[in-house]
Amino acid sequence: MLKELATEQGVLRYHDVGAGPPLLLLHGSGPGVTGWRNYEGNLPSLSRHFRCLVLEFPGFGVSDPTDQHPMLAAPASVIRFLDGLGLDRVDVVGNSMGGIVATQLAISHPDLVRSLVTIGGMGKNIFSPFPGEGINLLIEFTEEPTRERLIQWLRSMVWNQDLVTEQLVEDRWAQATEPETLEFSRRMYGRAAMEARAAAAAASDAPPYWAMLHKIKARTLITWGRDDRVSPVDMALLPMRTIPEAEVHVFPNCGHWVMIEQKEAWEATVLAFLTRGDR
Numbered sequence: 001m002l003k004e005l006a007t008e009q010g011v012l013r014y015h016d017v018g019a020g021p022p023l024l025l026l027h028g029s030g031p032g033v034t035g036w037r038n039y040e041g042n043l044p045s046l047s048r049h050f051r052c053l054v055l056e057f058p059g060f061g062v063s064d065p066t067d068q069h070p071m072l073a074a075p076a077s078v079i080r081f082l083d084g085l086g087l088d089r090v091d092v093v094g095n096s097m098g099g100i101v102a103t104q105l106a107i108s109h110p111d112l113v114r115s116l117v118t119i120g121g122m123g124k125n126i127f128s129p130f131p132g133e134g135i136n137l138l139i140e141f142t143e144e145p146t147r148e149r150l151i152q153w154l155r156s157m158v159w160n161q162d163l164v165t166e167q168l169v170e171d172r173w174a175q176a177t178e179p180e181t182l183e184f185s186r187r188m189y190g191r192a193a194m195e196a197r198a199a200a201a202a203a204s205d206a207p208p209y210w211a212m213l214h215k216i217k218a219r220t221l222i223t224w225g226r227d228d229r230v231s232p233v234d235m236a237l238l239p240m241r242t243i244p245e246a247e248v249h250v251f252p253n254c255g256h257w258v259m260i261e262q263k264e265a266w267e268a269t270v271l272a273f274l275t276r277g278d279r
Contacts, residue, residue, distance in 0.1 A: 002036075002062075007080040010064025014081065015054040018047025022090045023274070025054045026078070026098030028121065029070070029188060030157075031141055031150055032172030032181075034062050038095050042259050045267045049275060050091070055081050057098075059184035061175050070184050074101045075108075082112070089114050091274055095259065096121035096231065103216070103239075104209050110217040117221045117270055119258050120228050123235035124210045134230030134256060135189075142189040145177055158255040159227045213242040220246045221273045223266060225254030247273070 005012045015036060023046060027035040035054040039046075046052050056062035058077050059070035066073045078101065082090065092113050094102030099118035106113040125132070131139070134156040141149040150173055154164045175181060187193055201208065220243045224233050233250060240248050249269050251262040259266050 005081060005084045007077075007084060009066050009076075009080065010058065012058070012077060012081050012084070013056045013063045015043075015052070017043045017052045017054070018050055020050045022085075022087050023050035023052050024078070024082070024090045024092045024102075025052060026074075026092065026094040026102055027054070027057065027060075028096030028098050028119075029060075029185075030096075030138055031145070031153065031176030031185065032174070033060055034175070037171070038098075038257075039093075039259065041263055042267055045271070049271060053081075053085070053090075057101075059181075059187075061178055061181040065180060065184060069187050071097065071100075071188060074098075075104050078105060079109070088112065091115040091117070093117040093119070093270065094122075095119040096256065100209065103213070106216045106218045106220075107209060107212050110215070113218045115220075115274055116216065116218040117223065117273065118239075119223050119266075120225060120231045120256050121235075122210075122222070123231075123237070123239045124208075125232065125235055126237050127234045128232035131194075132230055132232055134228075138230075139189050139191060139194065141176075142182075142185050143191060145182060147173060150176065156229045156255075157257055158261055159225065159253050160255075160261055163257075163261065210238060213239050214244065216243045216245075218245070219273075221270065222246060222248045223258050223269065224248070224250050225256060225258045225261065226250050226252050227254055228256045230256040 002013050025039045027038040035056045058066045058073045092102040099122040103122050106116050137153040137156050141153050222236050224236050254262045
């Protein structure tokens, strides 16, 4: 059941499943995404060991939106969420954008994040071009949202094309084309927004988050799909070398949605990491 937490910047909605140490799960971006769609298949396994808290970020059609860019709103929403629940130390799993948000929190609030697990997305392209194929398809959908463009983007997310079902397309289409959600998507992935963000980053004196990875104190597990067409696996090289307590697990025959496409293997790897004795 979807729960609600009232905050000074609107209602945050979340799922709360299981009992035990708190495990915060942060979702990615893209058309029609929600935290529930990212992680519902993993909750039966993870919730046997943890209290799983799946937060819905503002701007994706579930929690109340804010006036901020969704990527800027996300870290602040996590702090409001944890404060509202009275939690001051958690393990965190983040997929794609959620992995970047979790990484930023591990840098800026080192005492908050005990263990960090990322799924693709986090890092910097070393050998591959940016944006990657999947990001370009996402931009094309955002600029001109058609069912065909949505299907093309969804197919770029997975190695196993059978996962792109009619039901998946229908579910994603309904939420992705909701007017307010589509407007927030354009703030993130419209061409003008992407160009403005690149220009702002080039003009800023502040270091990018990937240049601050050495500040992370949390034990970190970086998981990746070998065949990721959204965030190519070479992005893992920089965090692997610069995060002090980093481990990397690459899954074969797997695209961007590792927790879905290699569900059992990913769950076993993550649980072994989170529950072993050197926590």
